Structures are given as structure tokens and as C-alpha cells.
Amino acid sequence: MRSILSLLLLLVVNYAIAQLPKDIDREIVFRSVNVIPMDSERVLENQDVIVKNGTITSVAATGTVKYSKEAMIVDGKGKFLMPGLAEMHAHVPPVNDIEPMKEVVLLFALNGITTIRGMLGHPKHLELRQKINSGEILGPRFITSGPSLNGNSVKTTQNAIDSVRSQKKAGYDFMKLHPGLTKENFAALAVEAKKQKHPFAGHVSFDVGVWRAIAAGYATIDHLDGFVESLVPGIESIKEQETGLFGMFIGKQADESKIPALITALKRQNIWVVPTQALAERWMSPSRDAESLAQAPEMIYMNKNVVTTWLNNKKSLVGNPKYNASETESFIKLRRKLILECQKNGVGLLLGCDAPQVFNVPGFSTHHELAYLVDAGLTPFQALQTGTVNVGKFLKKKDLGLIKKGAPADLVLLGANPLETIRNTENIEGVLMGKKWLSKEFITESLKAIAATK
Numbered sequence: 001m002r003s004i005l006s007l008l009l010l011l012v013v014n015y016a017i018a019q020l021p022k023d024i025d026r027e028i029v030f031r032s033v034n035v036i037p038m039d040s041e042r043v044l045e046n047q048d049v050i051v052k053n054g055t056i057t058s059v060a061a062t063g064t065v066k067y068s069k070e071a072m073i074v075d076g077k078g079k080f081l082m083p084g085l086a087e088m089h090a091h092v093p094p095v096n097d098i099e100p101m102k103e104v105v106l107l108f109a110l111n112g113i114t115t116i117r118g119m120l121g122h123p124k125h126l127e128l129r130q131k132i133n134s135g136e137i138l139g140p141r142f143i144t145s146g147p148s149l150n151g152n153s154v155k156t157t158q159n160a161i162d163s164v165r166s167q168k169k170a171g172y173d174f175m176k177l178h179p180g181l182t183k184e185n186f187a188a189l190a191v192e193a194k195k196q197k198h199p200f201a202g203h204v205s206f207d208v209g210v211w212r213a214i215a216a217g218y219a220t221i222d223h224l225d226g227f228v229e230s231l232v233p234g235i236e237s238i239k240e241q242e243t244g245l246f247g248m249f250i251g252k253q254a255d256e257s258k259i260p261a262l263i264t265a266l267k268r269q270n271i272w273v274v275p276t277q278a279l280a281e282r283w284m285s286p287s288r289d290a291e292s293l294a295q296a297p298e299m300i301y302m303n304k305n306v307v308t309t310w311l312n313n314k315k316s317l318v319g320n321p322k323y324n325a326s327e328t329e330s331f332i333k334l335r336r337k338l339i340l341e342c343q344k345n346g347v348g349l350l351l352g353c354d355a356p357q358v359f360n361v362p363g364f365s366t367h368h369e370l371a372y373l374v375d376a377g378l379t380p381f382q383a384l385q386t387g388t389v390n391v392g393k394f395l396k397k398k399d400l401g402l403i404k405k406g407a408p409a410d411l412v413l414l415g416a417n418p419l420e421t422i423r424n425t426e427n428i429e430g431v432l433m434g435k436k437w438l439s440k441e442f443i444t445e446s447l448k449a450i451a452a453t454k
């Protein structure tokens with residue numbers, strides 16, 4: 001019985017994969033659609049957006065520009081077209097098998113995420129990147145770090161130098177730093193990275209601290225790592241084990257008058273910030289309890305053992321003797337304030353939420369992150385910028401994250417206006433990834449197929 005059942009499940013999965021959308025070579029026209037171009041906060045009503053070969057060829061008032069009779073027409077009446085979103089702190093399984101990666105990148109795509117930055121690289125990810133680019137695998141544009149550089153993988157300055165050279169040579173897009181690097185090894189890594197023009201991003205090691213990280217020129221600092229620690233007077237005499245993840249156990253000692261100096265330094269050095277606030281709001285926050293998060297609708301797309309692990313992760317954090325609910329609330333508020341200060345003072349924010357980590361399901365959690373940015377005080381437009389036009393600027397990819405003639409056709413069709421309510425980004429009617437159209441039916445069927453395997 002069991003084997004028949006698993007065979008059936010296999011068929012369901014294969015069915016979804018067999019139905020992957022084909023490249024559309026003719027023109028695609030979103031007719032009479034409301035466009036959110038993202039160049040400024042505005043809606044262009046009643047437009048025809050024409051796409052050909054993965055590029056937007058025209059955006060104009062409906063009926064004013066001709067297109068071919070064979071064009072594929074998407075009725076956009078009453079709907080909203082925005083650029084596809086980017087998830088700038090994603091995780092793709094770092095394993096020697098490409099199969100489990102396919103589902104993760106598909107989950108992102110089904111949620112309107114058209115670019116992801118992989119934050120824990122693996123040699124197999126280079127193959128994944130190539131197969132996504134060639135169209136063999138359906139997934140968002142994929143930028144990937146090399147394997148983790150941390151206190152275990154980098155033990156000497158020579159290790160640091162060799163790692164930069166070998167990761168650059170292997171063809172990774174950048175380096176991901178994790179905790180545990182010493183000042184000396186980090187300094188050697190940063191100098192070599194500059195020589196090799198190979199960027200580094202991610203965590204700030206405790207011994208390094210945010211000031212050295214900023215001076216050394218991180219491409220992005222993720223999780224606001226090191227920010228809270230930098231506000232705590234006498235941090236030099238506090239042991240790393242006492243601080244908690246991202247400084248959560250020492251937040252109450254933060255001196256908020258130190259915030260402007262931190263923000264000024266980030267701005268001056270042009271450091272981009274990926275807050276991954278979803279991690280704090282979902283994992284750390286006492287106001288979202290573990291049991292109800294485990295029941296959230298999108299948990300059906302994760303393996304049950306993963307959800308159980310997340311449940312236990314949260315329970316063990318909350319059960320830690322150092323965990324204090326009201327102090328954690330204040331810590332989360334402090335993080336919100338840091339995010340808002342970055343926004344107000346022109347520090348570039350990028351959308352990212354660290355899925356699949358504790359209660360963050362790939363794709364779905366990116367939309368939660370948008371809402372958390374709005375909770376932090378950003379307007380919906382500013383929140384959308386972090387996942388669209390800011391990403392184009394950060395990646396130096398012309399017109400990525402915009403809707404205009406010549407821009408890449410990474411597009412999401414929504415049933416309602418996200419500038420009014422940010423949660424409307426979840427109301428997805430279809431996703432265009434270059435020449436591939438993910439219709440609402442395809443999205444619904446694929447999600448069903450994924451859930452059926454769990």
C-alpha cells in the first residue's frame with residue numbers, strides 16, 4: 001500500500017515537472033494593466049506592456065502601440081504589474097545532488113521571486129546556475145557565494161588568501177563569511193579580496209566587529225550582524241557567548257545615541273544591508289508562538305521533520321535561561337529602528353529573509369519580510385524598492401527591478417495594488433521570467449504537487 005502511495009506521489013511530482021512552461025518566442029502583451037514601474041512611487045494606469053525575447057519592448061497607454069496578431073495576450077484589466085522580486089539572502093541545499101535544489105528554486109519562482117542570491121555556496125551550485133541560465137531548470141536568476149568561510153575553514157592568513165583565490169577561480173559570484181574569523185585572518189582575506197576584485201558578504205565575526213567590517217568594505221552586511229553589539233558600551237570586555245545571536249541577549253545595554261555614527265559609516269562606505277528581519281520576527285519574537293507558526297499555511301510545502309526542527313529551534317531559544325520575553329521585544333524594536341535609520345539616511349537596503357531557516361519557507365517568507373520592513377516604518381513603496389530597483393543598483397544590472405522599455409522581463413502580475421497594502425504582493429496572478437510564463441493555474445498546480453510530496 002505504502003509503495004503504491006509513494007509511486008502515486010512520484011507521478012504527481014513528475015506530472016508537475018513534465019508540465020513546466022515552455023519558452024514563449026512570440027510577443028507577450030499584458031493588456032490594459034496598471035503598471036508599477038518602480039522608478040518613482042506611481043501607478044501608470046491602463047497600459048499595454050509588450051515583451052519579446054525576455055525584454056520589455058514597450059510600455060504605453062493601451063491601444064497606442066501595435067503588436068503582432070500572434071502575440072500571447074494576458075488580460076491585465078484591474079490588475080497590477082510590478083517587477084519580479086529578489087530574495088537576497090536565500091539558501092539552496094548545499095549538497096552534491098541537484099534534485100532537491102530544483103524544488104527550492106521553483107518555490108521561489110512560484111512566489112514571484114525572479115532573482116535569488118544563494119548565501120551558502122557549494123560546487124554543485126555552479127552547475128545549478130548554468131542550468132537555470134540555459135533554461136534546463138526553471139528558477140530565478142541565481143547569484144551564488146562560494147562555500148562558507150568561517151573560523152573552521154579559515155585558520156591562518158594563508159588559508160584566507162588561498163580561499164579568496166580559489167573561490168574566485170572556481171567562478172563563484174562572491175564570498176560568504178560566517179562567524180569565527182579572527183581579526184588577522186579577516187584582514188588578510190579582505191586585502192586579497194580587494195586585489196582579486198572578489199566581493200565578500202554575510203556575517204560579521206565577533207572578533208572583527210562591525211567597525212572593521214565597514215572599513216574593509218563588505219558588499220553586504222546581513223542580519224544586521226554586529227550592529228547591536230557596536231552600540232553596547234564596553235563590548236570589548238564582553239564574551240561572545242554572552243551576547244546571543246545578533247546581540248539579542250545584550251540589546252538592553254545598547255546605547256541608542258551611538259546609532260547615527262554607525263549609520264553614517266555604513267553610508268560613507270556604501271555598505272548594503274540585508275536585514276533578514278523575518279528571522280528575528282519569527283524565530284526570536286515571543287509574540288509569535290512556535291505552535292501557531294508551525295501551523296502557518298505555507299508549512300505544507302516543507303518536510304514535516306523540518307517544521308519539527310524549527311519548532312524545537314524556537315522552543316529551545318525561548319527556553320534558554322538568558323531569554324527574556326520583554327527584553328527580546330525591545331531588541332526586535334531596536335532592530336526595526338536600525339532598519340528605519342538605514343532607510344532614512346540613504347543606506348541601501350536589500351530584501352532578504354534567510355529561508356529556509358526557522359519558520360521561513362522559501363518564497364513565502366520574502367513576502368513576510370516586505371511586511372516586516374513596513375512594520376519597521378518603511379512605506380510599501382520603499383519596501384518594494386529593497387527587492388527590485390535597489391537590487392538592480394547593487395548588482396549593477398541595468399534596468400533590473402524596473403518596468404520600462406529595455407528592462408528584463410522579470411514581472412509579477414498581482415490582483416491588487418501593493419503600494420496600498422504590502423500584503424497584496426501575495427495576491428499573485430502570474431509570473432513572467434524572461435520567456436517563461438508561470439500562469440496562475442501552473443502556480444496552483446505546482447504548489448499542490450509540492451505539498452503532496454510532504
Ligand SMILES: [Zn+2]
Nearest residue numbers: 089091119354
Ligand atoms: Zn543565511
